[in-house]
Amino acid sequence: MKLFYNFLLAVLCLFFLSGCISGQHELRVNPDYFSENSISVGSKLIQSGIIYTTKEDDGFVYQSGADSSIGRSAQFDIPVGAMTKAIASTVMSVKFKKGCKNTNSFTTAAQHSIIMHPRIASYVHKFRMGLIGINVVPQIDLVLQFDLLNPAKKVIYSKKYKSGLRSGETFLSNAQATEAINKLTHETILNMMKRAARELEDILNEVK
Numbered sequence: 001m002k003l004f005y006n007f008l009l010a011v012l013c014l015f016f017l018s019g020c021i022s023g024q025h026e027l028r029v030n031p032d033y034f035s036e037n038s039i040s041v042g043s044k045l046i047q048s049g050i051i052y053t054t055k056e057d058d059g060f061v062y063q064s065g066a067d068s069s070i071g072r073s074a075q076f077d078i079p080v081g082a083m084t085k086a087i088a089s090t091v092m093s094v095k096f097k098k099g100c101k102n103t104n105s106f107t108t109a110a111q112h113s114i115i116m117h118p119r120i121a122s123y124v125h126k127f128r129m130g131l132i133g134i135n136v137v138p139q140i141d142l143v144l145q146f147d148l149l150n151p152a153k154k155v156i157y158s159k160k161y162k163s164g165l166r167s168g169e170t171f172l173s174n175a176q177a178t179e180a181i182n183k184l185t186h187e188t189i190l191n192m193m194k195r196a197a198r199e200l201e202d203i204l205n206e207v208k
Contacts, residue, residue, distance in 0.1 A: 021071035021127060021136065025178040027078045033186035034087045041095045041197035043206075049092045049100035049116060052109040052149065057081050057119045067127035070136060076181060080120045083189055084144070088118045091193040095200060110151040118193065121145040121160060123179055135170040137199060138180040142191040148207060156207045161192040 060081030065072045085102060090099035109115045121143040128137050141163060148157040168184030173175065 021066070021074050021177045022076060023174065025074060025076045025181070027076065027178060027182040027185070029079060029082050029086050030094050030182060030186060031086070031090075032097050033183060034090050034190050036053065036090055036094055039091055039094045039190075039194065041091060041194055043201065044097045045095055045201060046097050048098035049096040050112040050114075051085070051088050051092060051100060051102045051116045051118065053081075053085050053102065053104060053117065053119065055104055058085050060120065061090070062120075062123045062125075064125075066126045067124045068128065068139075070129065071177065074177070076125065076178075078123070078125070078185060080123050080142075080185065080189070083186060084120055084193075086117055087186065087189050088116070088193050091190070091197050092116065095197040096098060106153060108122040109149075110153075113151065114156075114207075115149040115151070117147040117149055118196070118206070119145050120189075123185075125185075127177075130170045135172055136177070136180075137170050138168040138177070138184050139165055140168075140181070140184055140188055141165045142185075142188055142192070144189065144196070146196045157203055159196070159203075161195055163188045163192060167197075 041195050058081045062078040064076060065074050089100060089102050103109050123140070123142045124142045128139060130137050144161040146159050146161060147155050150156050166188050168185065169178055171180045
């Protein structure tokens with residue numbers, strides 16, 4: 001009988017939470033989640049860096065409900081393109097001693113011998129029930145595509161950085177769902193970009 005009641009409670013909690021996250025959720029870039037002071041990327045490179053992205057890259061907004069029964073009916077607008085550009089710029093400004101610039105112009109980018117082109121290749125978000133049954137755990141799984149181009153626009157190095165399924169801080173209400181996913185998305189993109197930055201020196205030696 002106890003097992004039955006536990007099962008019934010779990011079903012009721014899932015039913016409650018599936019409707020708990022609903023409506024429109026619009027996320028925004030938040031620089032507080034990727035300040036330069038909190039970023040460590042190993043040894044610095046002596047030159048300056050350049051990040052090239054297209055306007056389509058920058059403007060990409062992931063628009064979908066959650067890939068889970070909880071939050072499936074909600075609409076999340078997640079500007080992963082703008083997030084990636086802002087985070088990449090901050091991380092690489094720490095990595096390069098002479099700083100790092102962004103551009104949408106390949107003519108400008110081609111003035112550098114090595115051009116970085118980061119963008120999100122895939123993104124999924126979901127929610128699961130927390131351990132106490134009334135809280136919610138945000139989760140995301142993303143892939144960062146990180147390419148290096150030469151001035152002829154030829155890809156000379158390409159790697160996909162896969163986050164795997166990552167979980168964020170639990171929350172209780174629909175009003176908290178937006179920032180829970182927002183913070184987790186920023187943190188995950190930041191971790192992927194820091195991985196790319198830490199490997200960059202070896203990558204540059206490899207492609208010379």
